[in-house]
Each structure stands twice: as structure tokens, then as C-alpha cells.
Amino acid sequence: MSTSILRPVLCISYLVTLDISSNFIQGQIPGDGFVSLTSFISLDMSDDSFNGSIPPELFSLKTLQRLDLSRNVIGGTLSGDIKELKNLQELILYENFIEGEIPPEIGSLAKLRTLTLRPNMFSGSKPLSVSQLTKLETFDLQNNSLSFEIPDSIEKLVNLSTLFFEHEQVIWWNFRI
């Protein structure tokens, strides 16, 4: 199914939630379609076949709390403009092909509860500064090509219950029962 089926839906400017998961939609995310959604809170585009990179327009959705792009074939890099999504609580990019460094700007998303970047092709050796992510409960970076160690600032994450991380050997922590 082509992404053009989304066009009429995205014209509803007061749209708050959109779940188009598992619809066999193929092609690039039609970024320009999202610019008028000024009260948008939740976008679930998981289990489709979106490709290309994440369009910059998605980073203008300042009200967005949940972005789930899991299980697509999205590539490219993740822009530092992600910092514009100041209300983001869940960023789920599970199973895609996103490469390059994890933008340090992610560390400024103070409302994040879930950050799932596994598995992708993120690389880099600079540890992510997470000291501002005090609401984070799930932090999953496993199955990437990261070569940094667990950042020291992890001790600031008082709400963290699940951490998947990998450095030479797989480390899996599940703090709470």
C-alpha cells in the first residue's frame, strides 16, 4: 500500500492520535503532511514498510508524547533536531536501520520514560549524557555498534527499571521485580 493513503488523514489538523501500525504501507514517511498537526500526541507507525530517513517535519510536532516507528526499514541518521520534541515520553525505533551517532540532544528530552534504539546500526564511542533523563524507565541500546561504556550519569536515573546495553559482552539489567 502506498503512503498516499495517508494524505487525507493528515489533513485533519486537530488529529491527536494516529495508529497506522501493521498496514503494509510502503515508501517514505510523507513528512510535509505532518506540519499542520498542532495538537498531535501519539504517532504509531510500527510494523509497516516505511523506508528512507525520518523526515525533519516530524521534529516540529512539539506536542508529541509518543513516537513509535518500530519494525520498518527506516535508514539514515537520527537528527539532533529530536531535541525539539520536548514533550516526548516514548521514543521507540525498534528494528530499523538507522545509523550514525546517537545525537547527544536526546539527553535533553527530560520527559522521556522509554528510549528504545535497539536493534539499529547506531555507532560511536562518545557516551550519551543521560543525567537529565530522570524519568527514564526503559533504556535499550542493545544490538547496535556502540563502543562506549555505560555512562556514569546512569546513577541519576532513579526511575530506571530496565536497561539493555552492550559493550563487548551483553549486559542485561532488570532492576525491579
Ligand SMILES: *[C@@H]1O[C@H](CO)[C@@H](O)[C@H](O)[C@H]1NC(C)=O
Ligand atoms: C521506498 O519504498 C518505495 C515503495 O516500495 C520504493 O519505490 C522506493 O524506492 C523505496 N526507497 C528507498 C530509499 O528504499
